[in-house]
Amino acid sequence: MTKHDAGIKPTGRNPRYDILFEPVQIGPVRTKNRFYQVPHCNGMGHAYPSSMAAMRGMKAEGGWGVVCTEQVEIHHTSELTPVIEGRLWDDRDIPVMAKMCDQIHEHGALAGIEPCYDGLATPNRYSREIPMGPSARPVSYLEPVQGRAMDKADIRNVRRWYVDAAKRAQKAGFDIVYVYAGHDLNILSHFLSRRWNNRGDEYGGSLENRVRLLREVLSDTKDAVGDTCGIALRFGVDELMGAEGLSHQGEGRDVVEMLAEYPDLWDVNVSDWDNDSMTSRFAQSGFQDSYVSFVKKVTSKPVLGVGRYTSPDAMVSLLRTGALDLIGAARPSIADPFLPNKVEEGRIEDIRECIGCNICVSADFHMVPLRCTQNPTMGEEWRKGWHPEKIAKAHADESVLVVGGGPSGLEAARALGQRGYAVTLAEAGTVLGGRVAREGALPGLGEWRRVIDYRQYQISQMANVHTYLESALSAPDLLEFGADHIVIASGAKWTSDGVGRENYAPIPMEDGAHVMTPDDIMDGKSAKGPVVIFDDDHYYMGGVIAELLRDQGLDVTIVTPAADVSHWTHNTLEQGRIQSKLMKMGVKIVPLHNVAAVKVDLVTLECGYTEAEHHIACATFIPVTMRQPVDTLYNEAELLLAGKDDAPTLTRIGDCFGPGTIAAAVYAGHRYARALGEEITDDVPFRRELPHLATE
Numbered sequence: 001m002t003k004h005d006a007g008i009k010p011t012g013r014n015p016r017y018d019i020l021f022e023p024v025q026i027g028p029v030r031t032k033n034r035f036y037q038v039p040h041c042n043g044m045g046h047a048y049p050s051s052m053a054a055m056r057g058m059k060a061e062g063g064w065g066v067v068c069t070e071q072v073e074i075h076h077t078s079e080l081t082p083v084i085e086g087r088l089w090d091d092r093d094i095p096v097m098a099k100m101c102d103q104i105h106e107h108g109a110l111a112g113i114e115p116c117y118d119g120l121a122t123p124n125r126y127s128r129e130i131p132m133g134p135s136a137r138p139v140s141y142l143e144p145v146q147g148r149a150m151d152k153a154d155i156r157n158v159r160r161w162y163v164d165a166a167k168r169a170q171k172a173g174f175d176i177v178y179v180y181a182g183h184d185l186n187i188l189s190h191f192l193s194r195r196w197n198n199r200g201d202e203y204g205g206s207l208e209n210r211v212r213l214l215r216e217v218l219s220d221t222k223d224a225v226g227d228t229c230g231i232a233l234r235f236g237v238d239e240l241m242g243a244e245g246l247s248h249q250g251e252g253r254d255v256v257e258m259l260a261e262y263p264d265l266w267d268v269n270v271s272d273w274d275n276d277s278m279t280s281r282f283a284q285s286g287f288q289d290s291y292v293s294f295v296k297k298v299t300s301k302p303v304l305g306v307g308r309y310t311s312p313d314a315m316v317s318l319l320r321t322g323a324l325d326l327i328g329a330a331r332p333s334i335a336d337p338f339l340p341n342k343v344e345e346g347r348i349e350d351i352r353e354c355i356g357c358n359i360c361v362s363a364d365f366h367m368v369p370l371r372c373t374q375n376p377t378m379g380e381e382w383r384k385g386w387h388p389e390k391i392a393k394a395h396a397d398e399s400v401l402v403v404g405g406g407p408s409g410l411e412a413a414r415a416l417g418q419r420g421y422a423v424t425l426a427e428a429g430t431v432l433g434g435r436v437a438r439e440g441a442l443p444g445l446g447e448w449r450r451v452i453d454y455r456q457y458q459i460s461q462m463a464n465v466h467t468y469l470e471s472a473l474s475a476p477d478l479l480e481f482g483a484d485h486i487v488i489a490s491g492a493k494w495t496s497d498g499v500g501r502e503n504y505a506p507i508p509m510e511d512g513a514h515v516m517t518p519d520d521i522m523d524g525k526s527a528k529g530p531v532v533i534f535d536d537d538h539y540y541m542g543g544v545i546a547e548l549l550r551d552q553g554l555d556v557t558i559v560t561p562a563a564d565v566s567h568w569t570h571n572t573l574e575q576g577r578i579q580s581k582l583m584k585m586g587v588k589i590v591p592l593h594n595v596a597a598v599k600v601d602l603v604t605l606e607c608g609y610t611e612a613e614h615h616i617a618c619a620t621f622i623p624v625t626m627r628q629p630v631d632t633l634y635n636e637a638e639l640l641l642a643g644k645d646d647a648p649t650l651t652r653i654g655d656c657f658g659p660g661t662i663a664a665a666v667y668a669g670h671r672y673a674r675a676l677g678e679e680i681t682d683d684v685p686f687r688r689e690l691p692h693l694a695t696e
């Protein structure tokens with residue numbers, strides 16, 4: 001139990017945060033505070049509408065003054081299938097949106113919607129309509145689909161579809177209607193851009209012409225629904241590509257000056273999505289400030305910006321210095337839907353701060369409900385009934401021994417403690433955190449330690465959770481302890497034999513070859529150059545080890561069977577930055593190759609297509625291919641417990657059950673804590689949203 005569950009009153013809001021709770025007028029509507037959840041994708045949208053609505057409602061319950069949709073398709077001629085976004089193609093889509101609005105309004109927040117015509121940003125896989133844009137171009141997806149140039153009738157149609165969508169949004173109950181011209185993901189951005197737009201008519205050429213469609217859609221939307229809805233313009237003021245794109249010192253600024261008083265609210269950021277949602281590996285909180293700070297000087301309308309703000313003090317400073325009027329957040333609101341309420345209640349230290357890993361983004365790419373490393377309840381609000389702050393009381397007056405203080409053990413101990421169990425957390429090491437403590441020391445991953453910080457603090461406030469460091473437990477220790485339940489979260493270790501996706505058998509290695517694992521490197525053991533890293537894992541580990549060793553001055557080569565390094569990080573919007581950084585540091589990259597053999601002073605590489613072999617010098621070989629669960633303790637305990645009467649339950653969770661992401665480990669710990677005392681059946685363990693069969 002936390003001090004709050006125990007009935008100790010939180011101290012209440014610190015007056016220095018009062019400014020965060022002031023209302024802001026946005027056209028005809030007024031927010032209750034300055035916490036604003038900007039539009040963000042969530043992998044639920046029109047396919048899992050109840051899940052989507054409940055997730056948005058949860059943010060409103062947590063105190064966000066405005067809660068917005070993801071981008072919402074406005075017409076079947078521009079749709080993103082199989083990516084799941086919102087949809088307002090016709091009146092039949094209104095009830096889904098109305099459901100979301102109702103759940104937001106229930107908690108006194110405003111609901112915002114981001115209608116979008118994607119234009120050349122989508123191939124229209126479902127509708128099979130030919131995409132269109134300012135000029136005839138291939139669509140931005142690498143697909144054999146080319147968009148056509150819009151004629152005047154098309155432009156009139158698109159304007160009308162924006163108006164139709166705005167009216168439907170108004171009917172659904174939205175308070176704020178966006179005009180979206182950001183991220184290079186929609187027709188309004190494309191018309192603005194010299195890269196996409198080479199028209200010779202009044203919609204192309206000069207900036208005055210290229211901004212015309214945006215200005216028209218803004219005016220149309222205002223005329224259509226501006227009587228009851230605030231009209232927000234979401235605009236990427238800088239594309240971080242210098243003169244080739246919009247920039248805050250060039251055409252980006254010019255657009256803001258031209259349209260300064262048109263919208264009721266400026267929602268400004270940097271474009272495209274890779275730039276807007278940079279991970280903590282590449283950008284700190286507040287990284288957009290210098291790009292957007294000019295906007296307030298150009299307009300009298302309220303301005304909102306983003307930058308992964310999690311600290312209320314940083315938020316206050318942005319307001320006090322006149323940089324922003326509203327604090328925009330996508331990821332901080334995902335990691336902690338109750339951030340505003342925690343500030344309101346004087347519980348700053350209870351904020352679950354976003355770590356900037358972009359696992360949330362990967363869920364959208366994979367078209368599955370949103371998930372989050374820090375917040376295991378994200379996306380589970382409706383289908384599992386999980387609340388980020390509330391949890392059922394313990395099913396009985398029982399004790400639980402948690403073995404291992406990594407992310408899964410820590411989250412299990414925290415959530416079990418919150419339920420009221422008597423919890424003992426035993427950790428072999430000298431610190432809590434397991435892999436997060438180790439990985440958090442690698443280049444660029446320091447913010448990941450917030451996974452530990454949040455949980456360690458919460459546990460420290462619970463009288464019913466006791467933590468013991470330097471307590472490596474054996475199987476007999478477990479039994480002797482006498483807990484009612486034992487949960488083993490002993491983690492996993494990187495292997496050294498090269499077995500993984502590409503190699504089903506160990507890579508032949510000559511006696512005397514110097515082979516190290518990522519764990520050896522994290523333990524501080526030294527590598528000798530030249531180093532060859534074989535990355536068959538494809539997430540961050542191979543890349544960060546390369547960065548670390550190159551920083552130490554070693555000659556480093558990464559070999560990977562994929563076409564590029566850290567391939568999976570395309571899903572976290574990081575791949576381009578990782579590869580560019582490594583190449584600029586002088587790390588050599590050999591894509592599309594396997595490692596066929598390791599000798600004392602060289603490795604043999606094999607081309608993935610021709611099987612042609614060549615050798616490169618190697619004094620230290622580091623396979624990053626897979627991890628082996630540390631499950632001896634579990635296996636031994638299972639044997640000892642077999643057949644015993646009154647034996648405690650024994651469960652393994654996290655990486656010692658199935659090595660995966662930190663997000664998966666946290667989720668596993670949380671799920672264990674929720675499920676304790678519940679009967680396990682064969683039933684689907686979550687509610688489903690089934691399609692309705694057509695009646696004809």
Ligand code: ADP
Binds near residue numbers: 403490630
């Ligand atoms: P996960 O990601 O599943 O939480 P980690 O590898 O991050 O796994 O953490 C596992 C933790 O378990 C490590 O901190 C490790 O020191 C600890 N551990 C492993 N075996 C034992 C044991 N026998 N007794 C106590 N702690 C253990």
Ligand code: SF4
Binds near residue numbers: 331371375
């Ligand atoms: Fe932040 Fe990572 Fe959660 Fe996304 S998944 S909200 S980046 S902690």
